[in-house]
Amino acid sequence: MRDPNDPGTRDILTGxxxxxxxxxxxxxxxxxxxxxxxxxxxCSRIFAEKITGTRRDRPELARMLDHLRAGDVVIVTALDRLARSTRDLLEIAEQLQAKGAGLRSLGEPWADTTTPAGRMVLIVFGGIAEFERSLIVERTRRGREAAKRRGVKFGPPTRLSAAQLEHARELIERDGRSVSDIAALFGVHRATLYRALARAA
Incomplete structure (x- = not known):
């Protein structure tokens, strides 16, 4: 946490x-x-880490976000140092906005949320990202429907035959064997056996 009595070095132009x-x-x-x-x-303070951008748990990024106060500006050399995707960038930008902080990239001068033009660009990016997500959802839905028409079955495959299920039921009802024992006998998880027995009931 920042010492409230230590404002840090301020930008000469913006304060x-x-x-x-x-x-x-x-x-x-x-x-x-x-x-x-x-x-x-x-920059009056620099948070730095050696970690792949695909990791969601980036400790120094989390510490930086916790350190921020209203009016601060986060500076990065390039946006790919901060975010791993457009969606990730927008999520981080939203967190900064919620804190009243800005974002500026040295490598992409247009990415500066302290200016109206920079904020507009991120709004446009947000619209594009939402459009991309809707296209992916629609393509996935159409693909599943087409596959179903071709007879493709979705969901986990049935790993037990009807004869195996009948045998399992006999072992439970006649011999009093536990579901865990029978699942181990057939080489499946007990939850798989429970589901298979329920579907066959």
Whole structure:
């Protein structure tokens, strides 16, 4: 948490506190170049980590988001250092907006939510991302419907034959064997056996 009595270094033009975030994907990569660029941009503090962007649990990113206060601006050297996809970028931008903080990319000057033009660009990106999601949902639905018409069965495959299910039922009702024992006998999980028996009832 930031000391409320330490406002940090402020941007000369805007008066905002600039906070840097740097990331590389592997331990073999070096953060020095990003750190130097962020320091030159006036960042009073830099959060940096060596972790792949595909990981959702990025500790330094979480610490940075917790550190932010209204009026701060997060600076990155490039958007792919911050987010792993358009959707991820929009989600992070929404978190920043909820805190009253801005976002600025040194590599993509248009990505600056402290300006009306930058905010408009992210709004457009949000619309495009939503459109892409709706197209994927529609294509998936049509694909499933076409597959069903061809006789494709969805859901987990039935791993037990009718004879096996009958034998299993006999073992339970006649011999008093437990479902767990019978599931182990047939090489399936007991939940699979429960479902198969329920469907066959």
């Amino acid at each position: 905002r506190v600039l906070i840097g975030y740097a990331r590389v994907s592997t331990d073999a990569q070096d953060l020095s170049h990003q750190r130097d660029m962020l320091a030159a941009a006036g």
